[in-house]
Amino acid sequence: MTGTNANQRYASGPAGPITFLCLMSALSLDHVSKIYPPRRRGLRDLLGGGNKRQGFQALNDVSLSVEPGEFFGLLGPNGAGKTTLISVLSGLAHATSGTAKVCGHDVITDYKEARRSLGVVPQELVYDPFFTVRETLRLQSGYFGLHKNDDWIDEILHNLGLSDKANNNMRALSGGMKRRVLVAQALVHRPPVIILDEPTAGVDVDLRRTLWEFISRLNKEGHTILLTTHYLEEAEALCGRIAMLKRGRIVALDTTQGLLARFGGSDLEDAFVRIMNTEDTTGAQ
Ligand SMILES: Nc1ncnc2c1ncn2[C@@H]1O[C@H](COP(=O)(O)OP(=O)(O)O)[C@@H](O)[C@H]1O
Ligand SMILES: [Mg+2]
Numbered sequence: 001m002t003g004t005n006a007n008q009r010y011a012s013g014p015a016g017p018i019t020f021l022c023l024m025s026a027l028s029l030d031h032v033s034k035i036y037p038p039r040r041r042g043l044r045d046l047l048g049g050g051n052k053r054q055g056f057q058a059l060n061d062v063s064l065s066v067e068p069g070e071f072f073g074l075l076g077p078n079g080a081g082k083t084t085l086i087s088v089l090s091g092l093a094h095a096t097s098g099t100a101k102v103c104g105h106d107v108i109t110d111y112k113e114a115r116r117s118l119g120v121v122p123q124e125l126v127y128d129p130f131f132t133v134r135e136t137l138r139l140q141s142g143y144f145g146l147h148k149n150d151d152w153i154d155e156i157l158h159n160l161g162l163s164d165k166a167n168n169n170m171r172a173l174s175g176g177m178k179r180r181v182l183v184a185q186a187l188v189h190r191p192p193v194i195i196l197d198e199p200t201a202g203v204d205v206d207l208r209r210t211l212w213e214f215i216s217r218l219n220k221e222g223h224t225i226l227l228t229t230h231y232l233e234e235a236e237a238l239c240g241r242i243a244m245l246k247r248g249r250i251v252a253l254d255t256t257q258g259l260l261a262r263f264g265g266s267d268l269e270d271a272f273v274r275i276m277n278t279e280d281t282t283g284a285q
Contacts, residue, residue: 022192024104026224027066032098034059034084058084060248071225073239080245082228083123086197090120119186123197125178129171133181137188144189156184159214176207195226236268244275
């Protein structure tokens, strides 16, 4: 099984004694809903004059599982709930109801193991301007208790075309280079599951190629990948299975080939447009 190959790699790699066993589903969501609370009450609410504010439902009864070794696509228009779903999996947002697990570890009750099994490349460019690239990656390694991680850090830097920027300060990097560092940060602890939230939004062709080569290699070595993107040709080329979200609900879930056969005119973009204009195509929810 491909997932096991990845686990063997971790066990023998420079990360030392940490072993990641992802023998159960790599990612699973069971009837997950997320309602963001209403914004803070203003004076009118406090004085009893305002209408009772309701929260915003970003996820509505989402059930999904991604198996070890899959390259899985999560697609949907802006505001569909993709980042919220990723935030629930990474523990940044708590589901209002339902359960979420990473490699069988509940993201609430077994947070540490769940987080350790996961590397997330966030949608927003977040970085600390006071550190160099290498310091940033060492710091990130430290969060996972990895104090001698430079061999792996060098390998990641090399594969992401960052070797000559290792000692540059983060604030001196271009946007594309900062994004490469975000990818590197997600990989420092060799997570069996890697989530990329729109990693190629607004980046140049060179980074796209470098990134997809590296991520495809990691996938071939057994890492599970979950990708969100608006570039449907990327999803079509890379993903074995795809879920489509619309207003917080899964409206399609199938193999890429299955979606193309059922809905595709000429490509996944046609299928996407058709699915988004149809109420529910899963037949299940
Ligand atoms: N912290 C938050 N508080 C309130 N509403 C939010 C918050 N984060 C996201 N939302 C809302 O939830 C919906 C889904 O957002 P998001 O998960 O970012 O969608 P996507 O990543 O698919 O574009 C959007 O309507 C967004 O405005
Ligand atoms: Mg998003």
